Amino acid sequence: MARQVTGAARRVTEAAEVLRDEKFNARRIELAEAALETLGDLGFARTSLREIAQNSAFTHGVFHYYFSDKLDLICCCVRHYKAKCVTRYDEVVATATSRDELTEGFLAKLAATLQNEARMHRLWYDLRAQAMFETAFRKDVLEIDKSLEAMIWRIASRYAELGGKRPVSSPAALYALFDGLFQSALLRHLADDKTAIPELLDEVRRLLPTVC
């Protein structure tokens, strides 16, 4: 019986531990989300923990309580950010029943992303560049890159399938192409170039049938 009790007691403590862990992790994500706001505004180079704290409901000490250091925080931000991005086009891919439908759905989301989430995306490009200098970022960044490549590949495959074809180039080349176009359009958009978005859409509209 003593054994049962200790067993039950251990289960309870373990459950409590799990709960605490979850709460801890949920808080980390809250903090990461708050940090992303400032990071999107200022970029990695100009963002300090105090600035993050000031633009949020938290004090700068909390960040040190939940993260071992600044890099740990940023890494958590990057990882969290990933989850949001990768599924962006999945619904379009799942519901589209024709090439045109897929094209228009994709383009609409593309334009909306560029318009409304420019800050987050410039942060992504910033962090990807930082990963070339900072070893600590590399693993996460490479992983996200792979996920994005897979995301593009899902779109292209579906598009090809709807036309009874197969994509003509590799996942890597396709991702490079779309990522490059998006990056360039983003920069131009941020530089107040009103033609950036329409020209990106034109380009993609023209490109899709030739690559898939």
Place this chain on the structure above:
Amino acid sequence: MARQVTGAARRVTEAAEVLRDEKFNARRIELAEAALETLGDLGFARTSLREIAQNSAFTHGVFHYYFSDKLDLICCCVRHYKAKCVTRYDEVVATATSRDELTEGFLAKLAATLQNEARMHRLWYDLRAQAMFETAFRKDVLEIDKSLEAMIWRIASRYAELGGKRPVSSPAALYALFDGLFQSALLRHLADDKTAIPELLDEVRRLLPTVC
């Protein structure tokens, strides 16, 4: 005669002024080159004027003497850096007499660049990302981007010409494609991925005949 003297005198002072300006500019470039060393090592975020000075033969004060502020210095670096890059493949384009020759020349230079100038290129990607946050960089970065696009276009046009064809996509799309591939290969190369360079070469070798 008095007029001639003052005219001559003015010519002399003007000549002296031009000389001084040239000397001043030459010094600025020296300093920019020294700064590029450290920037390539540490990236924009972690590079301070003092660090630049310590890794060079100069003291940190000189930089303030020749540049109005840090951004001015970095801008000068970016502009100077541009001149080097844009002509990298011109010789290959000019001398190649067949598609194969052009391909192999291009690939060789591509591999060498990735191998030997990784530091400078990661700096470029860093600065391009910074331009999304820092207005002061945008003009120069957009200009360099245009030059690089033109550079890729020269290669593609020549390649197409040698096959009696024309490139099938726009300059923008072609640049996006190659830039995206290069950027991804660079990150992998810096992460000690030995397959990065050969896989890039394979990809480009496969791609060239399909786009031109």
Place this chain on the structure above:
DNA sequence: CCAGAAACTTGACACTTGTCAAGAACGAAT
């Protein structure tokens, strides 16, 4: 209700940063 743990705040630390002023070294014209 209360003790002890968890969550958070505050303020201080050591250090780095960009900037700049004061002056030294240098060079050239008089």
Place this chain on the structure above:
DNA sequence: ATTCGTTCTTGACAAGTGTCAAGTTTCTGG
């Protein structure tokens, strides 16, 4: 040789940085 403008060095300043320890509040199990 002296004077004057250019070039460069040095040291200082204020602001900002990541980090952390000490203390306060809040929560929670008994």
